[in-house]
Amino acid sequence: DVKVTQSSRYLVKRTGEKVFLECVQDMDHENMFWYRQDPGLGLRLIYFSYDVKMKEKGDIPEGYSVSREKKERFSLILESASTNQTSMYLCASTPPRGPLHFGNGTRLTVT
Amino acid sequence: AQTVTQSQPEMSVQEAETVTLSCTYDTSESDYYLFWYKQPPSRQMILVIRQEAYKQQNATENRFSVNFQKAAKSFSLKISDSQLGDAAMYFCAYRSALNTGNQFYFGTGTSLTVIP
Numbered sequence: 001d002v003k004v005t006q007s008s009r010y011l012v013k014r015t016g017e018k019v020f021l022e023c024v025q026d027m028d029h030e031n032m033f034w035y036r037q038d039p040g041l042g043l044r045l046i047y048f049s050y051d052v053k054m055k056e057k058g059d060i061p062e063g064y065s066v067s068r069e070k071k072e073r074f075s076l077i078l079e080s081a082s083t084n085q086t087s088m089y090l091c092a093s094t095p096p097r098g099p100l101h102f103g104n105g106t107r108l109t110v111t
Numbered sequence: 112a113q114t115v116t117q118s119q120p121e122m123s124v125q126e127a128e129t130v131t132l133s134c135t136y137d138t139s140e141s142d143y144y145l146f147w148y149k150q151p152p153s154r155q156m157i158l159v160i161r162q163e164a165y166k167q168q169n170a171t172e173n174r175f176s177v178n179f180q181k182a183a184k185s186f187s188l189k190i191s192d193s194q195l196g197d198a199a200m201y202f203c204a205y206r207s208a209l210n211t212g213n214q215f216y217f218g219t220g221t222s223l224t225v226i227p
Contacts, residue, residue, distance in 0.1 A: 031213050042202065042219040050213055058214075090156065097208060099146050100215055102156035 003027075006091050006103035013110050019078040021106050023091030032074035033100065036060065037088040046089075049074055081110045113138045115205050117218035124193045125226050131178075132188045132221045134203030141165075142208035145179070145186045150220075151199040159201070162186065164208070190223075198225045 007022035025032065033048040045058030047066040055066050063085060067075040074093075078085055086109050092100040114137045124130035136145070147159040162170045162179050169177050174191045190197055203218040 033215075040219065043217045045214065048213060056213075088154065092156075094215075097144065097206075099144075099158045099161055099206075100148075100156075100204070101158075102148075105154040105156075107154075 004091060004093055004101050004103040006089075006106050008106050009104065011106060011108045013078075013081050013108065015082060015110055017078075017081045017110075019081045019108070019110075021076040021078075021089055021091070021108070023074045023076070023103055024072050025074075025093040025101070026072065027093065027095070027101070028071065029093035029095050029101075030071070031094045031096075032068065033092045033094075034058075034064075034066065034074065034076045035090040035092065037090055037105075043090065046076065081108075083110050086110045113140075113205050113207070113216045115203055115216045115218040117201075117203055117221050119221045120219070121222045121224070123224040123226055124190070124197075126193055126195060128193055129189060129191045130193055130223065132190075132201050132203075132223065134186045134188070134218055136184050136186065136203075136205050136216070138184070138205065138207075140207055140209070144206040144208060145177075146204040146206070146215075147175070147177070147186075147188045148202045148204060149197075149199045150202065151196075156202070160188065193225050195225050195227065198223055 004025045034046040035043040049055045049068040065077045089106045091103040143164045145162045149157045178187045205216040
């Protein structure tokens with residue numbers, strides 16, 4: 001079974017802090033994704049990566065950046081956390097033409 | 112861009128009964144993939160079922176089956192013999208089969224309550 005691991009299940013950070021959300025997958029998938037999930041808005045794509053060091057903006061990239069230095073790891077970075085970034089963050093990976101495999105989510109609270 | 116619509120924000124079903132969750136999508140492509148995901152309170156998104164557009168046969172996985180109507184661009188999920196553990200948020204998703212089809216498009220979800 002594919003395993004996608006997000007490093008933290010809950011995080012509480014202060015406004016202005018730099019925040020790193022880490023995601024690791026163990027199936028050698030080329031494609032990795034970061035989504036944000038908010039009630040009533042569904043899943044919104046922040047960034048995705050289709051190869052090492054390659055990335056593309058999704059629908060809501062403002063305030064976020066990403067890093068993919070190794071194939072198995074995809075990091076989401078909040079350069080200066082703000083309260084409107086309080087949300088659930090989901091990482092996922094997928095092979096070509098396959099389904100998304102999700103991590104179990106990180107609930108981030110910015111105070 | 113493709114859009115996916117789930118018109119039922121909330122649904123409920125009696126335990127052991129059958130419920131159908133609706134999903135429609137808009138695309139100009141002829142080859143694509145459709146998925147249903149379940150998200151229980153534990154937050155883990157779980158793949159329930161997948162359908163490849165070029166296959167006419169409706170996919171089934173145990174108590175879960177789909178009604179795929181390609182011309183109508185409809186992809187509903189039927190849950191038979193509903194169980195308490197089926198209570199969750201359900202998301203419909205679309206993926207292009209093109210080589211550049213890296214993006215997934217999600218509906219806004221349907222919250223399913225199972226009544227004992």
